[in-house]
Every structure is written in structure tokens, then in C-alpha cells.
Amino acid sequence: MSQIADQLTSWGFGAGWSVVRRMPDSVAYATFERLADTAWARRGPSVRRLESNLRRVVGPEPSEEELRVISRAGMRSYLRYWCDAFRLPGWSHERIVESIGIIDDHYLADGLATGRGVVVALPHMGNWDHAGAWATLAHSPVVTVAERLKPEDLYEKFLAFRRGLGMDVIPLTGGEPPFPYLAEKLKGGALVALLGDRDLGRSGVPVQFFGSKAKMPAGPAALAVDTGAVLLTAQLYLEDGRNWVRFQSPVEVPQEGERSRRIFRTTQLVADKFQEGIAARPADWHMMQRLWVDDLDPAKAPKE
Secondary structure, eight states: HHHHHHHHHHHHHHHHHHHHHSOHHHHHHHHHHHHHHHHHTTTTTHHHHHHHHHHHHHOSSHHHHHHHHHHHHHHHHHHHHHHHHGGGSSSOOHHHTTTEEOOOOOHHHHHHHTTOOOEEESSSOOOHHHHHHHHHHTOOEEEEEEESSHHHHHHHHHHHHHTTTOOOEEEESSSSSSSHHHHHHHHHEEEEEEEEESSSSSEEEEEEETTEEEEEOOOHHHHHHHHHHEEEEEEEEETTEEEEEEOOOOOOOOOOOOOOHHHHHHHHHHHHHHHHHHHHGGBOOOOOOOBBBBSSSSTTTTOO
């Protein structure tokens, strides 16, 4: 049964890339908005987890009804990401660059101009694929890491999609460790972009995030500490039907002390930047997995 389910998933995504790409803009976006509203109304486990995470972001003051308004906007933002993901491969380079709004791009340009390489750590916000495609065309080919998905055919489609946009994508698992490759690229002045708000390897760094303990991957901080690369974060969001990227000021990576302490401190600084961006645009944070340590403990986790 799992093999059949994998095949159906793969075929579904294949159809998405072929069919959705050919839809008129208005039809495609309206269709995915309806899908988002349907999923939100059913209030399945992913929506409930999203709302649980959003509650930590917005605090206790908003009512449940107000929280539901935010989660509905969140589902629409998330499904808009998928709609764009299916359609991006059919866009011209001009459309990719011109259809995204960029704020404080000078932080990225200045970082690349140093020749030390740039690491951009991103939360699961907005549309990081569109942001990566823009950066590749406007500045430098983005080097990134992709989570290995199942089925394998689906994973290969994602790789082909991102590589087709001009990115240099390597697998998180199932091959050579990505860290040495990324470090070598940075030493040559490359642009590395990594999603950094969810610990996939279960060996993350503890941070304080919206008032509670969470764990985040050490990769962005470790790369900056070990190579001297400029470390940036960015806020990604959807506004008036357009994807936006707002670059934040560089993270001040500690230059003294033990390596491990510098990595821990830098990861907390990244978490602080993420918190600032997510708090301003909570509906664009697509976090539908358990993140906080309390939620990872089955005995303490709220029922979903």
C-alpha cells in the first residue's frame, strides 16, 4: 500500500507541475485559495499544529476566533507557495526577477562584495524558492541543501525544479556530508541559503524562541564561524498577491571564544532575527511541525 501511495503522490505532483503551470494566473491562484480554505475548514492535524505554533507567536491575548483568522491566512499563504512552486519553472527570467519585491537588497550585495561568501538563513516563510531563483538571477547562483523526500521520484522532481532555476542543490542525507561542500563554496565567495528554523537532524542547538526552548540547526552559524562568511537572515512574506523578501542587517558573529560557544551564541542571534520577522508576519510562517522542546515530548505535547 505504501508503494501505491508513493506512486499516487508522485503522479499528483507531476500533474501539478504540468497542469497548474498552464492555468491562467487568476484561475490557478483562485483554485489554490479554495483548496487552502477547504483544508483550513476541515481543521486536520496540520492546521491544528499550525495554530498551536501560531499561539506561541501571537501570545495569549488574541481570542481563538482571532487566531483562526491568522491560521486561515496562513493556509492561504502556504498553498500560494505551492501554486507558485508549480508555476515558477514556466516563468521567464524576467518575470521571476520582476514579480518579487525586494527590500534592503544592499545587505546581500555588500556581503557578496566582501568576497568572503554569504550565508542566508531563512525561516519557513513566504516563498523561499522564488527568493532563491531571484537571488540566482540577480546576484549569484544559490547553493542550498534539500531534504530527501519520499517517494524518490518526488524528491528527484524537486531537485530538477530547483536546479532548473539555476540553483546548486545537494541532498541533506544519502550522500556526502553537505557541510564540507558548503564551506568550500563559501571560501570561494558563494551564496549559500539554508532553511534554519527546524532541526531535521535531531542534533540542533537549544535557543529561546518566543519565550520557550526550541532547537535549531547549527549549520548556518557553524558555516559563518568556520569560514568567516557574512551571515544574513531575511523575512519572506506575501502581500497584495506578490512575494516579498526583506533582508535583515548582518548577524554579528562572535569572533572570540571556543568554537562551540560561538556557534551556540550565533544560532541564538539567528533565532532572534527569525522571531522579529515572524512576529511581524505570523501568517506567512508555514510551520506545521512540532518545533518547541515541550511539544516534542509526547507526555507534554497537546493532543492534535
